[in-house]
Amino acid sequence: MRTAAVTAVGHFLPEERLTNADLEEMVDTSDEWIRKRTGIRERRILRDPEKATSYMATRAAEELLDKRGIGAGELDAIIVGTVTPDMFYPATACLVQTELGAARAFGYDLSAACSGFLYALGAGAGHVAGGQCEKVLVIGADKMSSIVDYTDRSTCILFGDGAGAVLLEPAGAVGAEGRGLHDLHQRVDGSEWENLCQPGGGSRRPPTHQSVDRRDHFLKQNGRPVFKQATRRMAEASLEVMQRNDLTPEDVDYLVPHQANRRIIEATAQQMNLPPEKAMMNIGDYGNTTAATIPLCLHDWEPELRAGDRLILTTFGGGYTWGAGLLEWAYDDASIDN
Numbered sequence: 510m511r512t513a514a515v516t517a518v519g520h521f522l523p524e525e526r527l528t529n530a531d532l533e534e535m536v537d538t539s540d541e542w543i544r545k546r547t548g549i550r551e552r553r554i555l556r557d558p559e560k561a562t563s564y565m566a567t568r569a570a571e572e573l574l575d576k577r578g579i580g581a582g583e584l585d586a587i588i589v590g591t592v593t594p595d596m597f598y599p600a601t602a603c604l605v606q607t608e609l610g611a612a613r614a615f616g617y618d619l620s621a622a623c624s625g626f627l628y629a630l631g632a633g634a635g636h637v638a639g640g641q642c643e644k645v646l647v648i649g650a651d652k653m654s655s656i657v658d659y660t661d662r663s664t665c666i667l668f669g670d671g672a673g674a675v676l677l678e679p680a681g682a683v684g685a686e687g688r689g690l691h692d693l694h695q696r697v698d699g700s701e702w703e704n705l706c707q708p709g710g711g712s713r714r715p716p717t718h719q720s721v722d723r724r725d726h727f728l729k730q731n732g733r734p735v736f737k738q739a740t741r742r743m744a745e746a747s748l749e750v751m752q753r754n755d756l757t758p759e760d761v762d763y764l765v766p767h768q769a770n771r772r773i774i775e776a777t778a779q780q781m782n783l784p785p786e787k788a789m790m791n792i793g794d795y796g797n798t799t800a801a802t803i804p805l806c807l808h809d810w811e812p813e814l815r816a817g818d819r820l821i822l823t824t825f826g827g828g829y830t831w832g833a834g835l836l837e838w839a840y841d842d843a844s845i846d847n
């Protein structure tokens with residue numbers, strides 16, 4: 510069976526920064542509380558109302574294509590993990606396809622909240638492994654500022670905007686035989702869905718003047734149970750992947766965790782017996798960018814990654830959705846050599 514390798518990474522972050530000091534002016538909070546409870550110092554915000562998730566996703570894709578040295582016409586598929594699509598439909602993937610000029614690609618959006626990127630990576634790897642596609646663009650992108658309630662201090666401090674993208678190709682086609690996505694463990698449990706959701710705007714509570722007055726169109730979170738489940742499930746899924754691939758903590762080069770809270774990341778690494786420096790962490794600079802956190806980590810650490818490095822990717826999000834995957838890195842430095 511063919512394995513799908515990551516052969517390029519791209520990213521986009523809006524320039525505008527929303528700092529903890531800015532939030533102190535907006536809600537009853539403090540820089541000290543936010544840093545201590547979450548590890549976040551600032552986040553990026555895409556302020557321009559004319560620009561939405563597809564804009565950030567397309568910029569990340571363009572950077573990736575440029576680094577890989579290929580044109581959009583070579584893409585077979587585009588999958589966008591997001592909970593902030595430009596619209597319910599058409600899918601954001603269609604808007605990205607047309608802006609890129611990816612003339613022969615099919616595409617779709619994948620809704621799994623913070624797990625959107627990992628699930629999209631699994632779907633994309635399936636298209637490659639099954640022989641249907643040679644080049645799949647997998648994007649995690651969210652304009653969280655479009656659904657965050659900036660009067661709710663328990664959620665508005667957490668989220669930021671951003672996009673990250675990877676290209677998947679058959680490992681054998683790029684001289685990286687045996688590398689790529691080796692394993693993926695995924696689970697959902699909808700029984701506590703109300704702890705993290707955007708209740709309004711869908712078919713259950715279609716938008717009305719009343720639903721807007723009730724602020725139903727904003728993200729709602731009951732932080733404490735989500736925190737507890739995230740800590741438990743990310744460690745559980747990561748340990749499952751380590752166990753079924755016979756990996757010791759020494760065999761794992763990096764943990765690539767969803768960036769929801771510094772304390773969740775540290776607890777996950779600890780339960781895996783990994784030293785904290787093996788856990789990628791950039792939440793301080795970007796906050797929780799939902800589907801974009803994992804590819805943004807891959808982007809920021811790309812210069813340090815070496816061919817053969819074993820990465821455990823792990824995630825937890827609204828739904829609940831969670832999972833972990835084993836990705837063997839395919840190249841050194843900033844691009845694949847072919």
Ligand code: COA
Nearest residue numbers: 538539542546623662663666732733735736769770825826
């Ligand atoms: N500034 C100051 N105080 C705040 C605050 C803020 N921004 N937000 C909440 N508080 C207060 C609460 O009102 C509460 O006060 P009380 O004790 O007087 O009632 C107190 O701080 C503790 O609140 P609690 O919600 O228990 O804090 P916490 O330690 O659980 O931290 C989160 C809150 C949201 C940071 C944390 O629960 C979390 O990270 N949850 C998971 C988030 C997550 O992973 N989400 C996405 C999943 S993908």
